[in-house]
Amino acid sequence: MKKSSFAIGVAAAALTMVAAVSGASAQSWTDNITVGGRMYLDVSSSSLEVNGAKSGSKNGFGFDVKRVYFQVDKKFNDIYSLQMQTDVSPVNQTSGSIAGQGLYLKKAYFKAAFDPAFEVSVGSNEMPWIPYAESIYGYRWLENTLLEQNNTGARSTFGTSADWGVHVAGKFAQNFAYQVSLVNGKGYRDSSRSEGMDVETRLSAKFDQWNFAVGSYTGKRGQQTYSGTTEVVAPHTAQRYNALAAFTGDRFKAGVEYFTATDWQTASILDTSADHAKADDSDGYSVFSSYRVSPMYTVFGRFDNVKPTKKLAPWNEGNYYNFGIQMSPLKGITLALVAKHDEFDAYAGGPALKGAKTNTKFNEIGIFSELRY
Known part of the structure; x- marks a missing residue:
């Protein structure tokens, strides 16, 4: 399906939604409103080292507020609804600095659920792959x-x-679900428009306790824009493909996730060299499992491997693992004792020479919690 045809279709659906809501029976804005939220908190000891020397603010023992979500839902009727969800991120989770802190609108959309197989939302909503x-x-x-x-x-x-952007989703034939999103490509923290829009998709299936999914992403990731009257050309297209398979039983869960990507980074998308020297491939996988040993306690673990630059720096590699034990003492409260390790090796010299290694290592152990209300 071409992007233009898709855009025309969803635009027509949006107009239908507006017309239908305007013709609906009047009701107070206070009717059918629900409020909720989540907080991710932890007390932990962590260290971030580069070649054995401590680096940055992610070192020491302390208290973290990793995420605070506040959500309001408004239901007009069985078809039309609104949702707004704020995201408070006190620190930049990548660098450990306060550079990324702030209050953001993660979700702010108007949705029309015409049929279980066809729902349309306009605004900022969940993307097809990561939330799944x-x-x-x-x-x-x-x-x-x-x-x-x-x-x-x-x-x-x-x-x-x-x-x-515009998000279309639904479930069909009992076992299958899909989502197609036409988006700006810069993420929910940047609502500015670009010259074109990106497409992310997912098709998933559930057979009893078995889950399978494939997905894709294609677009400029918001890099093709206008700077005043000058067009910033993005000659290359980022692409990503995903797959997941998992067994989710009543007590035992195990699964694997995989991705491969091409020209994902900004430098590759904007590269104008004659031979597209900055073209690059990436891939990675994640294996996870958990087992509920009693109604209150669950043990879990996970391992990831990522190669982010297979052509330009083919020896660069990251490995991550965590393991721990979870307990749920009360409804809406989940606690876990967790150990994490994340390590990345980067080599100088480019694809032709495996030069000096820079080792970046992150370790953390602590009590983590999720509070829902």
Whole structure:
């Protein structure tokens, strides 16, 4: 399906939504409103070292507020609804600095659920892949999933969980679900427009306790824009493909996630050299598992491997793991004792020469919590 045809279709659907809501029976804005939220808190000891020397602010023992979400839902009727969710990120989770702190609108959209197989939302909403992977993994409150995890700050991330645009989703044939999102490509923290829009997709299936999904992303990631009257040309297109398979039983869960990407980084998208010297490939995988040993306690673990620059620096590699034990003493309160290790090796010299190594290492152990209300 071409982007232009897709855009025309969703625009027509949006106009239909507005007309239908305007013709609906009047009701107070205070009717059918629900409020909720989540907080990710921890007390931990962490260290970030570069070639054995401590680096940055992610060192020492202390208290962290990793995320605070506040959500308001407004339901007009069985079809039309609104949702707003704020995201408070006190620190930049990549660098450990306060440079990225602030209050953001993560989700702000108007949705029309015409049919279980066809729902349309306009605004900032969840992207097709990362939230789905998070729902299968189940431990987002402890760590981002494969595409976003980057505790060392030394490797790249490969996706975002929400973005501004038009999102179409649905479930069909009992076992299948899909989502297609046409977005600006800069993530929910930047609502500015670009010259074109990106497309992310997902097709998933669930058979009893088995889950399978494939997904894709293609676009300029918001790099093709106008600076005054001058067009910033993005000659290359970022692409990413995803796959996931998992068993999610009542007590035992195990799964694997994989991605491969081409020209994902800004430098590759904007490269204008004759031979596109900055073209690059990336890939990675994540293996995770958990087992509920009693109604209150669950043990879990995970391992990731990422090669972010397979052509330009083919020896560069990151490995991450965590393991721990979780307990749920009360409804809405989840606690876990967790150990994490993230390590990235980068080599100088480019593809022709494996030069000097820079080792970046992150370790953390502590009590992590998710509070829902």
